[in-house]
Amino acid sequence: MQINTIVKFxxxxxLALSICLFFMSVPAYAALQLELTQGVAGxxxxxxxxxxxxxxxxxxxxxxxxRDDLANSGRFNVLPAAELxxxxxxxxxxxxxxxxxxxxxxxxxxxxxxxxxxxxxxxxALIDVYRNQTNDDNKNQVLVARKxxxxxxxxxxxxxxxxxxxxxxxxxxxxxxxTRIAYIVVQRYLNKxxxxxxxxxxxxxxxxxxxxxxxxxIMSPAWSPDGKxxxxxxxEHKHAQIYIADLATxxxxxxxxxxxxxxxPAWSPDGxxxAIVLSKSGNPNIYLKNLQTxxxxxxxxxxxxxxxxxxxxxxxxIIFTSNRGGGPQIYRFNLADDQxxxxxFAGNYNARASYAPDGKSIVMLHRQxxxxxxxxxxxxxxxxxxxxxxxxxESPSMAPNGDLILYASQYGGRGVLGVVSTDGRVxxxxxxxxxxxxxxxxxxYLS
Amino acid sequence: MRHLNIxxxxxxxxxxxxxxxxxxxxxxxATGHGKSGAYGGGGVSAYGLGKQQGFDSRxxxxxxxxxxxxxYHFDFDSSQVNPTYFNNIKAQAHYLAMHPNARVRxxxxxxxxxxREYNVALGEQRADSIENLxxxxxxSRKQITxxxxxxxxxxxxxxxxxxxxxxxxxxxxxxxx
Numbered sequence: 001m002q003i004n005t006i007v008k009f010x011x012x013x014x015l016a017l018s019i020c021l022f023f024m025s026v027p028a029y030a031a032l033q034l035e036l037t038q039g040v041a042g043x044x045x046x047x048x049x050x051x052x053x054x055x056x057x058x059x060x061x062x063x064x065x066x067r068d069d070l071a072n073s074g075r076f077n078v079l080p081a082a083e084l085x086x087x088x089x090x091x092x093x094x095x096x097x098x099x100x101x102x103x104x105x106x107x108x109x110x111x112x113x114x115x116x117x118x119x120x121x122x123x124x125a126l127i128d129v130y131r132n133q134t135n136d137d138n139k140n141q142v143l144v145a146r147k148x149x150x151x152x153x154x155x156x157x158x159x160x161x162x163x164x165x166x167x168x169x170x171x172x173x174x175x176x177x178x179t180r181i182a183y184i185v186v187q188r189y190l191n192k193x194x195x196x197x198x199x200x201x202x203x204x205x206x207x208x209x210x211x212x213x214x215x216x217x218i219m220s221p222a223w224s225p226d227g228k229x230x231x232x233x234x235x236e237h238k239h240a241q242i243y244i245a246d247l248a249t250x251x252x253x254x255x256x257x258x259x260x261x262x263x264x265p266a267w268s269p270d271g272x273x274x275a276i277v278l279s280k281s282g283n284p285n286i287y288l289k290n291l292q293t294x295x296x297x298x299x300x301x302x303x304x305x306x307x308x309x310x311x312x313x314x315x316x317x318i319i320f321t322s323n324r325g326g327g328p329q330i331y332r333f334n335l336a337d338d339q340x341x342x343x344x345f346a347g348n349y350n351a352r353a354s355y356a357p358d359g360k361s362i363v364m365l366h367r368q369x370x371x372x373x374x375x376x377x378x379x380x381x382x383x384x385x386x387x388x389x390x391x392x393x394e395s396p397s398m399a400p401n402g403d404l405i406l407y408a409s410q411y412g413g414r415g416v417l418g419v420v421s422t423d424g425r426v427x428x429x430x431x432x433x434x435x436x437x438x439x440x441x442x443x444x445y446l447s
Numbered sequence: 448m449r450h451l452n453i454x455x456x457x458x459x460x461x462x463x464x465x466x467x468x469x470x471x472x473x474x475x476x477a478t479g480h481g482k483s484g485a486y487g488g489g490g491v492s493a494y495g496l497g498k499q500q501g502f503d504s505r506x507x508x509x510x511x512x513x514x515x516x517x518x519y520h521f522d523f524d525s526s527q528v529n530p531t532y533f534n535n536i537k538a539q540a541h542y543l544a545m546h547p548n549a550r551v552r553x554x555x556x557x558x559x560x561x562x563r564e565y566n567v568a569l570g571e572q573r574a575d576s577i578e579n580l581x582x583x584x585x586x587s588r589k590q591i592t593x594x595x596x597x598x599x600x601x602x603x604x605x606x607x608x609x610x611x612x613x614x615x616x617x618x619x620x621x622x623x624x
Contacts, residue, residue, distance in 0.1 A: 219599065263568075279571055394561070
């Protein structure tokens with residue numbers, strides 16, 4: 001097919017692929033099955049025409065991945081494929097009246113063609129069916145169109161990339177379909193040791209890969225800002241230690257092994273320092289570990305619990321949980337002058353806070369009426385809004401676009417992951433195939 | 448090395464003194480209660496010492512003179528030791544004082560509610576509370592190691608208060624006796 005507006009985009013894809021290389025050697029399957037449980041009322045109506053008829057013969061059904069991404073985001077009302085009667089693969093084949101009658105604003109069309117044994121050409125065009133037709137070639141209706149070449153292993157990530165492009169074009173917000181999530185899976189068997197594993201999967205739960213498997217607890221995974229390393233707490237030696245793992249090679253470095261607690265690692269935005277919690281002084285305090293020099297700087301003092309540090313996006317301050325006022329509340333430590341300010345006042349249990357990417361709000365664990373839920377607090381007004389209602393929610397982790405929060409929840413008596421939008425309108429559940437899933441961490445943008 | 452906080456020790460000495468008075472008040476009770484960790488309806492039960500002099504070591508998990516694992520339970524978000532355990536802890540401390548080669552590991556745990564790393568901190572404070580009582584009563588620091596697993600190692604898997612009560616605990620485990 002000939003589309004003049006097609007843009008070559010191979011460079012970005014090659015970059016994405018090189019980052020994803022080590023995830024490619026196993027067949028794609030999902031350990032977590034994503035289910036949209038609540039979508040936006042005014043979701044954007046969209047039709048996605050299957051890119052090819054023989055999708056089963058291809059390594060990845062690209063248009064199905066895109067359909068699942070966009071439908072599960074809660075922001076789109078994607079027309080069921082079974083309701084489609086027309087299947088255009090190029091602009092000239094589009095009958096605009098047909099799509100307008102289906103009440104969709106936009107139609108995504110595309111093609112997948114096998115070039116060589118392991119090489120595929122994939123193209124897509126997103127079409128606004130209400131724009132005026134100015135001439136015969138229908139170019140004016142194209143919002144965005146691109147063409148790519150990938151091998152079999154890259155098809156799924158390319159599909160997520162197309163989802164990102166469509167999402168941004170239609171919502172104005174950057175998509176997170178090509179990001180990853182880390183989480184801990186706990187499997188308890190009768191008469192066998194408990195199995196803890198730290199895994200990394202695509203944002204939709206596909207391609208899960210273990211980073212560490214242990215008979216002892218693993219906690220607090222934290223992505224480095226470049227997405228290439230992960231810090232975590234391991235009890236493999238029957239006490240807490242903090243390690244940093246290189247995600248490409250699996251090589252790991254022991255970074256904190258002091259007497260008592262070694263916990264809650266949090267990377268500085270520049271990736272040079274790790275905020276950690278140590279109790280070597282007698283009670284848990286927050287320290288900064290310089291990853292180049294190894295030097296340690298103690299931030300908090302006193303007799304209370306000080307834990308769960310999280311950096312402001314500009315790196316100027318650290319928020320943390322402390323029970324210095326009685327119950328756990330969120331405080332801010334200003335790194336320039338060591339001043340500590342209390343940030344939360346609603347309720348008697350607020351913990352595990354982290355900043356939104358714009359620094360204007362924090363998400364945290366908030367107890368209300370005996371129930372533990374995820375809440376967001378606007379820092380300027382102090383107004384707090386509870387986003388979940390499950391009652392045993394914890395460990396909120398924000399997506400890099402600031403739109404979604406991944407958290408741990410309970411469903412059917414098991415630990416599962418949930419996603420809620422920061423406006424509370426979209427809810428997604430990611431139950432595990434087996435075991436309990438806990439302590440999720442959303443990756444930064446990876447390309 | 449971990450530093451014991453002077454204020455904490457002082458507070459504990461005061462607590463222990465008042466507890467001795469308390470337990471002697473109840474010492475006329477006819478039988479001792481051998482099951483550590485038992486809870487009464489109000490969350491507190493009184494334990495008598497029996498008529499014999501000193502401790503009846505069997506009450507505190509000693510089997511043929513050898514100590515066994517002890518479990519002490521706590522209230523939600525609290526690291527205060529329930530006074531019903533004071534005599535038990537004293538008995539463990541005395542054993543440690545009499546057996547310099549004996550070693551214990553104290554594991555602090557919480558229920559599943561609340562934040563995980565905060566619970567690690569809370570579990571450590573629970574284990575620290577037990578450690579401090581052992582030290583005050585004659586155990587030596589080098590005999591004791593402390594670890595907190597927070598909410599990561601529940602012994603009861605339910606999502607209800609019955610399970611939570613069992614999981615809010617500090618386990619005293621003899622690694623050498």
